[in-house]
Amino acid sequence: MDERRGLFVSGAVVQGTDHLAGGIGCQDALKSVRCEGDEAGGGVVLAVADGAGSRDRSALGAHLAVDIACRVLARELPGDDTDGTVWTEWISVRAKEVVDTWLRAALALPAATEHDEGADGTHVPRDAGEFAATLAAAVVRPPWAAFLCVGNCFGTVLTMDRDSTRERCHLVLPPPDERHSSLFLSSPGARMRVRSFALWDPDLTGVMVATDGCVPLTLDHPDVHGLPPVAGPLPSARFFVGLASALRDNGGDAEPLRALLSSPEAGRSGDDLTMLCALTGRGTRTGGR
């Protein structure tokens, strides 16, 4: 296997303890697909989505979101030899396409068919909010990775310098500060507020996207590292590097991730927990297997 380009994908969705206690089903979703065409060179798409807790049909909205993201992002990737502006433009256009497609699909569903009469007598669907969901997706084709995000999902990357045995994690897609307002795919202006970017790193060894329930379990407050609040949340190396090692040791089987997110300590999040990873063979291993 080409350790730089040969990717394996592992992911898990675990119902939140609070959802379980309240009789609320899991409202998260994940999906991953291989990019289309030989020229894609082994790229993968990762998508995770989180249905809004207070909306009955938001789980459906989340499933729609990951499905649409995978279909839109798996095709016609830029070539390896293109520069960053091409990738940036590509993911920006695709991000808006994902939001537009999701909105059209949600409005076409029966629960959204409450409608107003349009001026010409046509039916104008009133609201896609019943399906409100957040979304994070990444196209991973080392050394490139391109991200899009609507709402408070987040993403990290792992890198390992040449000749190094130490893998490092970076919070490249932080959860936004949404203490007083939240953004969903159904929110007004979501198309204009979708975040997207591309990065290039020859030392890229992994990409992880996750829903916001994972924030308190995977990101440290800066004061844990003696930094001021303005530094923002920091990815926990103990979590991300440790998890990547365990998954590599396990041949990509997601059991270590599922067990981790199902553990009693993870119950402190309360929310549904979803994480999806694409890892190269190059990176840390525990050496346990």
Added chain:
Amino acid sequence: MTTDIGFASGLDERQPVVILLDASGSMARPASNPRIAEVDAALTTLFESVRSQARLRARVETCLITFGSRVRVYDAGARALVPAEQADPDRAFVPVDKLSPPPLTAEGYTCLEPALDVALRIAADRRRTLEARRLSVLRPLIWLVTDGAPSDERGRPLETAELAPLADRLRTAEAAPPPDGCVFLTIGVQGADRRLLQVLAPDATFMLEGLDFTQILQFLLRSSDRVSSIGTAGEVHREVARQAALQKAMADLSEQHL
């Protein structure tokens, strides 16, 4: 290379809870079954319940304020109730695990107004402190636990009309937009003058007996997942009322059939 997996820390959402506890002389009555003992037992149950639930344990931070003729705030560092004017706001809120209040004693008049002033101020300060640390924080919850016989500083019982300005201040505090705002509930103990308490909290006056604090906290934490920001104080009042009615119905059913 060996790498252990561990979880991150410090970014859990916070739910400040101020327990404003009437420790006036009337709470020592009746001698055979003092009201303060009822409160003590309810708080013990609440703290144990919060400790046993990972999500609540990580998020709920509690400030205990007692009032009689004087207002006192529990200081976690000193492990004692200290006069409000000496209280350090940064040490007033502690995780339930670190809250070990001394046995409560009831004495003096029921000087409610200065106690509410302290509670509102200390709750607002805490929310601002957490916001400045860029933490997600829910609106502080203030629980007034009392037998509902407020007085002035000389012990003269206050009339309903005299409580109206205080009630107005509470409504204003509840309606304030983030980063201010709180949710205020009154909890009456046995023999409480419910009519008086309802002046302070028309839609949020409940009786302590049979009320499950833990369920209220769980609802508040769930509300943070909502689409349209955190629920209003009115929404919280209605949900608490619904849950209190449900708990009473279940208790009545048990009594009839078990």
